[in-house]
Amino acid sequence: MADWLSPAEWEAVRLSLRVAFWATLFSLPIGIPVAYALARWRFPGREALNVLVHLPLIMPPVVTGYLLLLTFGTRGPVGGFLDSALDLTFAFRWTGAALAAGVMAFPFMVRAVRLSIEAVDPKLEQAASTLGASRPWVFLTVTLPLILPGIIAGTVLAFAKGMGEFGATITFVSNIPGQTRTIPLAIDLLLETPGGEARAARLAGLSIMLAATALALSEWISRRVASRVGGR
Amino acid sequence: MLEIAVRHAFPGFTLDAALTAPPGVTVLFGRSGSGKTTLVDAVAGLLMPDAGRIAAGDLVLLDTERGVRLPPHRRRLGYVFQDGRLLPHLTVRRNLAYGAWFAPRGAPREDMGRVVELLGIGHLLDRRPAALSGGEKQRVAIGRALLSAPRLILADEPLAALDEARKAEILPYFERLRDEVSVPILYVSHSATEVARLATTVVALEAGRVVAQGPAAEVLGDPAVLPAGAREAGAVLAAVVVRHHSDGLSELDAGGLALFLPRVAQPPGAALRVRIAAHDVILSRGRPEGLSALNVLPGVVREVRPGEGPGAIVALDTPAGRLLARITRRSAAALELAPGVAAHAVVKTVSVAPSDVGGGRRAG
Amino acid sequence: MSKPIRRRRAAGAAALALAIAAAVPASAETVTVFAAASLTDALAEIETRFEAVTGHDVAVSLAGSSALARQIRHGAPADVFVSADPGWMDVLEADGLVEPGTRFDLLRNRLVLVAHGRGAEPVEIGPETDLVGLLGDGRLAMALVEAVPAGRYGKAALESLGLWDAVEDRVAQTDNVRAALALVALGEAPYGIVYATDAGAEDDVTVVGRFPAETHPPITYPAAGVAGRTGPAAAAFLSYLRGPAAREAFDAAGFGMARE
Numbered sequence: 001m002a003d004w005l006s007p008a009e010w011e012a013v014r015l016s017l018r019v020a021f022w023a024t025l026f027s028l029p030i031g032i033p034v035a036y037a038l039a040r041w042r043f044p045g046r047e048a049l050n051v052l053v054h055l056p057l058i059m060p061p062v063v064t065g066y067l068l069l070l071t072f073g074t075r076g077p078v079g080g081f082l083d084s085a086l087d088l089t090f091a092f093r094w095t096g097a098a099l100a101a102g103v104m105a106f107p108f109m110v111r112a113v114r115l116s117i118e119a120v121d122p123k124l125e126q127a128a129s130t131l132g133a134s135r136p137w138v139f140l141t142v143t144l145p146l147i148l149p150g151i152i153a154g155t156v157l158a159f160a161k162g163m164g165e166f167g168a169t170i171t172f173v174s175n176i177p178g179q180t181r182t183i184p185l186a187i188d189l190l191l192e193t194p195g196g197e198a199r200a201a202r203l204a205g206l207s208i209m210l211a212a213t214a215l216a217l218s219e220w221i222s223r224r225v226a227s228r229v230g231g232r
Numbered sequence: 233m234l235e236i237a238v239r240h241a242f243p244g245f246t247l248d249a250a251l252t253a254p255p256g257v258t259v260l261f262g263r264s265g266s267g268k269t270t271l272v273d274a275v276a277g278l279l280m281p282d283a284g285r286i287a288a289g290d291l292v293l294l295d296t297e298r299g300v301r302l303p304p305h306r307r308r309l310g311y312v313f314q315d316g317r318l319l320p321h322l323t324v325r326r327n328l329a330y331g332a333w334f335a336p337r338g339a340p341r342e343d344m345g346r347v348v349e350l351l352g353i354g355h356l357l358d359r360r361p362a363a364l365s366g367g368e369k370q371r372v373a374i375g376r377a378l379l380s381a382p383r384l385i386l387a388d389e390p391l392a393a394l395d396e397a398r399k400a401e402i403l404p405y406f407e408r409l410r411d412e413v414s415v416p417i418l419y420v421s422h423s424a425t426e427v428a429r430l431a432t433t434v435v436a437l438e439a440g441r442v443v444a445q446g447p448a449a450e451v452l453g454d455p456a457v458l459p460a461g462a463r464e465a466g467a468v469l470a471a472v473v474v475r476h477h478s479d480g481l482s483e484l485d486a487g488g489l490a491l492f493l494p495r496v497a498q499p500p501g502a503a504l505r506v507r508i509a510a511h512d513v514i515l516s517r518g519r520p521e522g523l524s525a526l527n528v529l530p531g532v533v534r535e536v537r538p539g540e541g542p543g544a545i546v547a548l549d550t551p552a553g554r555l556l557a558r559i560t561r562r563s564a565a566a567l568e569l570a571p572g573v574a575a576h577a578v579v580k581t582v583s584v585a586p587s588d589v590g591g592g593r594r595a596g
Numbered sequence: 597m598s599k600p601i602r603r604r605r606a607a608g609a610a611a612l613a614l615a616i617a618a619a620v621p622a623s624a625e626t627v628t629v630f631a632a633a634s635l636t637d638a639l640a641e642i643e644t645r646f647e648a649v650t651g652h653d654v655a656v657s658l659a660g661s662s663a664l665a666r667q668i669r670h671g672a673p674a675d676v677f678v679s680a681d682p683g684w685m686d687v688l689e690a691d692g693l694v695e696p697g698t699r700f701d702l703l704r705n706r707l708v709l710v711a712h713g714r715g716a717e718p719v720e721i722g723p724e725t726d727l728v729g730l731l732g733d734g735r736l737a738m739a740l741v742e743a744v745p746a747g748r749y750g751k752a753a754l755e756s757l758g759l760w761d762a763v764e765d766r767v768a769q770t771d772n773v774r775a776a777l778a779l780v781a782l783g784e785a786p787y788g789i790v791y792a793t794d795a796g797a798e799d800d801v802t803v804v805g806r807f808p809a810e811t812h813p814p815i816t817y818p819a820a821g822v823a824g825r826t827g828p829a830a831a832a833f834l835s836y837l838r839g840p841a842a843r844e845a846f847d848a849a850g851f852g853m854a855r856e
Contacts, residue, residue, distance in 0.1 A: 073784045074734075091784055092735050092768045127317035129304040130276055131380045132334030137305075141330075145321045174779070175740060175769040188771075192662035192743040194687050228321065 065171025116150020256432025310377025331380020
């Protein structure tokens with residue numbers, strides 16, 4: 001198995017997993033509140049927020065990558081600040097690849113979570129509040145357990161998207177082995193190297209296997225959680 | 233003591249009601265759409281009325297003039313919803329404990345074991361709500377509300393979604409609540425039977441306004457107030473079980489008069505409430521002879537109230553209590569029934585259904 | 597009329613029709629040209645002139661030569677291919693994708709080191725150059741060093757100077773040489789290795805050093821027609837590339853012409 005892919009290719013796999021993991025991890029605490037706000041609250045600018053969340057879905061990925069470069073690059077307003085204040089660099093680093101993956105995956109996370117929040121009967125939340133639970137407690141003890149299947153679905157979707165992100169990544173942080181050469185970028189390179197098609201195919205096969213496993217896992221977890229909530 | 237004054241405008245309907253709820257079960261009685269649920273939601277804090285003041289004892293829950301409005305989770309009211317609303321992802325045990333978890337430290341608490349026994353739900357504790365029947369769900373809902381150490385229990389037509397058998401099964405639990413638990417209960421209903429059995433105090437609502445409030449027997453015995461319509465009219469008598477006869481009848485003492493009912497469950501010496509539906513009462517001037525009916529109650533006519541159709545409601549004061557009789561206007565005229573006239577009320581034993589008989593304290 | 601005479605007459609009429617057809621250019625034919633990204637500006641000029649002169653339409657697709665070659669190998673509808681290194685043309689030729697007799701060397705180019713800004717300090721390029729020191733925290737922008745010609749030449753040059761090992765993990769690799777140039781222009785990368793002809797395309801970039809020609813294989817741009825797709829219009833375009841008008845455009849961009 002270790003000989004099936006070269007060390008460079010294994011590096012791409014490890015990097016992809018790492019990038020997708022962190023991208024998803026940071027999308028969760030931002031995605032869930034945003035999904036809740038869009039699902040339950042009415043406020044000025046709600047539509048604008050909705051559009052903003054969906055932008056990475058509808059803009060060409062290269063454009064998203066370019067905007068990330070302008071904003072989070074070493075010369076960008078946010079990137080420069082983070083670099084000097086917190087010593088946090090995104091440009092040409094796996095952190096930038098994770099940021100690109102996270103941004104592209106964000107709309108998927110929000111959509112899945114929002115859908116499941118909208119499916120929760122507000123009357124249950126009302127009942128909980130009459131029993132003495134304040135708003136945050138209602139969220140933690142009633143809403144959150146009930147939307148768990150949706151959160152899981154959103155997480156897996158975001159993870160898979162993060163593993164497959166190409167356009168924004170290569171435009172923002174370019175193709176650096178060990179730092180930003182995730183599986184899609186590695187495959188792209190192999191396709192352009194003479195004689196690289198076979199290795200590209202193997203890497204693509206592995207990528208598909210990983211995605212299929214993630215999907216199967218999420219289905220299984222979702223079903224277990226849903227049955228616990230549904231009360232069998 | 234609960235004081236409520238609420239005003240709220242809906243399109244096509246205005247609620248403007250003021251009432252006081254003494255200890256015991258206060259029933260908000262009226263037809264669908266009379267504003268009962270709105271009132272209860274306002275007390276719970278789930279609805280913010282245009283104007284009003286709600287105080288439970290010395291705690292002000294709402295005062296629109298002074299800008300006081302406690303959010304629902306701070307009012308410490310136990311709400312039993314019509315649709316139960318048990319949390320589907322928790323077991324019965326956890327559902328019951330949910331309210332207790334949020335109760336403030338110093339609050340007087342009910343004991344979980346006692347409540348479970350009171351409601352007969354011990355064997356359900358490890359099940360999930362999805363595996364419960366409608367009646368079981370409501371009992372758990374009642375338990376959950378009780379265990380949250382509430383100042384007041386609100387119940388919005390909790391039996392409306394159940395069939396007759398379930399209702400008969402659960403009504404006694406509410407009676408027990410009234411008699412054994414010291415928390416006052418605000419209960420919404422449009423069912424005359426439920427009111428008759430449960431109410432200590434009745435507040436009659438019609439089109440968003442309070443048309444009568446007072447002790448149950450009084451309000452239910454007032455022919456001017458028919459919140460559920462003339463067909464549902466019926467007075468409530470207080471009686472004590474004397475003995476059970478071998479032919480399936482029970483003999484009761486109602487204010488010195490003998491009352492025969494089909495066999496009741498309660499033992500001799502038990503105090504009961506009995507609802508006598510107005511349309512089951514026949515009136516006669518003199519004492520009738522040779523009738524099959526066992527219950528003949530002498531009394532004095534207090535009021536004759538003609539209806540819009542052919543009917544009239546007559547209120548009769550008897551030693552057993554106030555009775556209502558629904559007869560035709562023709563007969564009322566023919567018998568020359570008028571306030572002060574002596575008359576007898578005839579009630580067929582078999583016309584009193586088991587659901588019309590309830591245990592418990594005197595009906596006001 | 598006898599049979600042989602009729603046949604000769606028919607043949608004569610057919611020949612005449614063919615001659616007429618060949619002599620009259622089919623109006624508004626489209627020539628699809630796949631060309632290396634470094635030819636962006638020069639080809640823009642040439643495209644306009646060719647279209648004006650011949651009335652044919654030219655569609656140019658610019659990318660890294662490696663990407664273009666891959667697309668042609670998978671059947672992309674290119675009529676003409678101009679590659680930034682002979683290697684990729686060789687690959688196509690080995691696959692039988694080059695129209696025989698149409699390949700020729702078109703241009704020469706030089707490799708330069710560029711820096712961000714308009715007045716950057718010149719850098720002496722030799723075995724002693726402290727490239728890593730110059731880069732500091734930043735990266736060296738180059739095209740994909742395993743695939744794209746500009747990247748491959750750059751790596752070869754750095755290797756022959758003995759500088760590659762030190763600088764290898766400071767390189768930011770892009771899909772094509774223009775993207776590397778853009779990174780330097782934006783200031784995201786302080787230095788980059790691009791063609792001499794690229795430096796002129798961006799204002800915010802200065803050429804600070806030239807790589808000696810011995811340090812890398814000669815940068816030759818071959819051009820050819822794609823097998824089975826080199827019609828008259830495509831052939832005309834290939835001729836035009838060797839003509840004086842095209843030479844002017846290439847000169848202006850800084851290319852050298854290859855000797856035939």
